[in-house]
Amino acid sequence: MSTLTPKRPLAGRPARPPGGGARPRRPRQWLGKNPFGLLLSAPYLIFVLAVFAYPLVFAFWMSFHDYFFAAPGAQVDRPFVGLANFQEVLSDPAVIRSFGNVGIFLLINVPLTVVLSLVLASALNKAVRFRTFLRVSYYVPYVTASVAVVGVWIFLFSGNGLVNQILGPLAPDPAWLINEQWAMPTIAIFVTWKGLGFFILLYLAALQNVSEELYEAAATDGAGKIRSFFSVTVPGVRPATVLVLLLSTVTGANLFTEPYLLTGGGGPNGASTSPVLIMYQRGIEQGSPDTAAAIGVILVIGVLILAFIQRKLAGGDES
């Protein structure tokens, strides 16, 4: 820290304490090129530390201890229990099932999100009329609270709801949200529809970076619209695809609101429970924050592994 890097140019402003000593640049070195920038980023940094980093470390600690809630001010012993919480969680069929459920969810939600948002973003990019209207209508579900939209979906997908009325004899029995086979796919489609606006926006931004000349070159070579979509657009937005994959996996793995509200607590018969819903039940409702933390730690590790695989497969060398 004390060595000066010659590459770094000096900041324009004079050092605050004009000490005139031998090394006036030292505090500035520590604070970086623009100390003001640190000040600007401090609120977010504090937010990240307080809301993400500290709880994560605390949850990790909790998962290795016999942790329970106690009255404020009470002195209690919370001994280290090694992997006992993990053992308990991993031998619980309800927990295993919730991970299976979220797996089904991701298998439907993530590919659907990537394909639909890319296709719709490309179409939107080319659309001339109603462009703003279309953008807004894709984005509205994303900014609307899930709690509010859930009511509409229950109305749509109930036994005598709109969807079943259109399907007529093809409607599943029991209805979508109380059908063990259909509950999770219905949730996956709901979440895809709800999040699509945000991912379309990411792709729209990425599409602005795909050079028009590439399309012209492809057209000159005789490529049709579909060919140029696959040969120019898809490779051109690959960094955005990696981001969309990653974000939809992370948000999908944290599924909670939909099983909590849309299927009334992970129903029917646990067919739509998610790990986060089980964490809520164990940690908050049933007062076992230690096992809930163990589920959380497993979930974080699982998501990290998935993200790593996605990056390897889709990211290539670019990212």
Added chain:
Amino acid sequence: MPWKSNPVMIFYNKDMFAAAGLDPENPQLSTYDDFLATSRTLVASGAAPNAIYPAPTSQFFQSWFDFYPLYAAETGGTQLVEDGEATFNDADGAAVAEFWKTLYSEGLAGKEQYQGDSFADGQAAMSIVGPWAVSVYKDAVNWGAVPVPTSAGTPADQTYTFSDAKNVGMFTACENQATAWDVLKFATSEEQDGQLLELTGQMPLRADLTTVYPDYFAANPAYQQFGDQASRTVEVPSVANSVAVWQAFRDAYTKSVITGDGDVAGSLDDAATKVNDLITQP
């Protein structure tokens, strides 16, 4: 420390009963057979889309408003767990579960989550509610109230139900215990309990409620039934892991009773095994 209770009863929509050709002043709802026959008439006549509509969802507390009041009545006041052991995997528990299963399988009770108040919205002709409902439905529904049914048709003045009680606890770590105790004593004094009753219609937990506040019950005859019912209630058992116990019970119930998947007695046995295990854990 006991604070208040909301003993639950069956509310029924008199207009719907009349539309179905049933006697609204003398509803046949005391035995399971009567209750089912009345329900079939209500739905078959088109007077109501559902006879009754308790939340068919998976939250641990939902059994307090379908299975548990009827179980309390059927057993004459037995809790879900007594003397460190689950009680519900007996003939009484199976009878209550089979009763509900019949309602679900015959389409007399809704299996899907309803967004809103099914009783107020005219989606169901009956509802299991506490005394808070008196003021809520006062202008919305022309209602009557009867005790929950039992298989043999227990007389109203002997029928137990679920209390839906709320109690107050004090932490041993509390710094000013004497002050807290004074607050508790004041908040549950005869005068303050009277205020609670007056303002909310919720029943303070004290012996002989109807004789301590005769004026209130004289002025609000609708509450008389609930005040009387408040003397025959069953609490949730005070055991370790009680929320986990109720969740285990609910999971078995939604599967075998609401969905109708598998054998009821067997699934109650499985749930009892889980519950017995849960209550011995710290």
